[in-house]
Amino acid sequence: MRFDHETLPQRVRFASGEAAAHVAAEVAALRGRRVMVIAGRSARTVAREIAAGLPVAHWHDRDGDVVMHVPVPVAERARAAAAEHDVDVVVAVGGGSTTGLAKAVALTSGIPVVAVPTTYAGSEATAVWGLTEDGRKTTGTDPRVLPRAVVYDAALTLHLPVALSVVSGLNALAHCVDSLWAPRTDPINQALAAEAVRALRTGLPSIVKEPEGLEGREQTLFGAYLSAAAFASSGSGLHHKICHVLGGMFDLPHAQTHAVVLPHVLAFNAPHAPEAERRLASALGAPTATAGLALLYDELDAPRALRGLGMPEDGIDAAADAVVAAAPPGNPRAVTRPAITGLLRAAWEGVRP
Structure with missing residues (x-):
C-alpha cells in the first residue's frame, strides 16, 4: 500500500440544537468584530435567530442575494458589500448556493468563513469554488475558500421538505x-x-x-x-x-x-x-x-x-x-x-x- 493523502484544516462542531452557541464561539475564536451573514430566502429566518448575538455589520439575505450556481454578478455584489462594510468574518447559513457565495467572497478577500449548513450539500467541507458566467460553470480549488469551521445542527434541516x-x-x-x-x-x-x-x-x-x-x-x-x-x-x-x-x-x-x-x-x-x-x-x-x-x-x-x-x-x-x-x-x-x-x-x- 502506498499513497499520499491531504487532510484539510477545519474544525467541525456537530450537535443538534446548539448552532447559535457554536457559531458565536467560532466567531469569537476568529476575533470577528464585523460579521457578514449570508443566507438565502429559505434560511433567512433561522439565520437571523442564529446570528442574533453576533456583531453583524451586514445582513446579505435579501431576495436575489443568493442565486444557484453563483453567477459572477451575484458574487461581485457580495464582494462589494463585504468591502463596503469592512467585514472580517463571513457566516454562511443555508445550502450549497449560500456556501458557494461565501466562498466567492473568500476567494478574492481571504475573509474567513464559518459555514452553517441547512442541507446535505457538502460544499462546506471542501476547498472547491464555482462561478457561472455566460452559461459556463468554472470551478477550482483554493485554500482560502475552505470554511475555517463548520457548525452542523441537524435541527436546522427539519424545515427541509x-x-x-x-x-x-x-x-x-x-x-x-x-x-x-x-x-x-x-x-x-x-x-x-x-x-x-x-x-x-x-x-x-x-x-x-x-x-x-x-x-x-x-x-x-x-x-x-x-x-x-x-x-x-x-x-x-x-x-x-x-x-x-x-x-x-x-x-x-x-x-x-x-x-x-x-x-x-x-x-x-x-x-x-x-x-x-x-x-x-x-x-x-x-x-x-x-x-x-x-x-x-x-x-x-x-x-x-x-x-x-x-x-x-x-x-x-x-x-x-x-x-x-x-x-x-x-x-x-x-x-x-x-x-x-x-x-x-x-x-x-x-x-x-
Whole structure:
C-alpha cells in the first residue's frame, strides 16, 4: 500500500440544537468584530435567530442575494458589500448556493468563513469554488475558500421538505461514488466514502418515514460531511464534471441534477472499477452497486429524468461535447462522445440504467 493523502484544516462542531452557541464561539475564536451573514430566502429566518448575538455589520439575505450556481454578478455584489462594510468574518447559513457565495467572497478577500449548513450539500467541507458566467460553470480549488469551521445542527434541516432532503442526500451520495475513482482517490478517501454511504443509506429512508425525527437527519448530515471530506481530498470525478456542465449550460437545479445523473455514471463506470464496485455494493447492502442504488432510489422515490428538470432535448449534443472536453484523467472507462451522448440521452429520458 502506498499513497499520499491531504487532510484539510477545519474544525467541525456537530450537535443538534446548539448552532447559535457554536457559531458565536467560532466567531469569537476568529476575533470577528464585523460579521457578514449570508443566507438565502429559505434560511433567512433561522439565520437571523442564529446570528442574533453576533456583531453583524451586514445582513446579505435579501431576495436575489443568493442565486444557484453563483453567477459572477451575484458574487461581485457580495464582494462589494463585504468591502463596503469592512467585514472580517463571513457566516454562511443555508445550502450549497449560500456556501458557494461565501466562498466567492473568500476567494478574492481571504475573509474567513464559518459555514452553517441547512442541507446535505457538502460544499462546506471542501476547498472547491464555482462561478457561472455566460452559461459556463468554472470551478477550482483554493485554500482560502475552505470554511475555517463548520457548525452542523441537524435541527436546522427539519424545515427541509422530504423531496428536497432526498435529492440533497443523493447529492452527498454522488460525492461518495465520485471519490471511489476520482483522480486523487486513496484508501482513506475510499474508507470515508464507504462509511458515508452506510450513513446515507440509513438516514435518508428514515427521513422519508419520519420527516420530523432527528435521528435520520443526524445520520444523513453525518454522511454528508464524510462524503464531502472524501470528495475534497480525492477530487472531482466524471459525475461532477457532467453535473457542472449541465448546471452551467441549462441552469438546472443542483441537487436534483446530481440525483438524476448518478445512477447512469455508476452504471457507466462500475464494470470497469471492480474493487470500487464491491466496496459500494457492500455499503449499500446489495449484491451489486447498481442494484443497491436502484433499490434505494425506489425506496426514496427519487427523480429520474433530466427532461423533468427543464433540460432541452436539443442540448444533449452540446453537453456531450463539453463533458468530453472536461472529463477528468484516469476515469475507469474511456470517455468518448458516443458513450457520453448515450449516457445523457438515457438520463434525459429517465431510462433505468
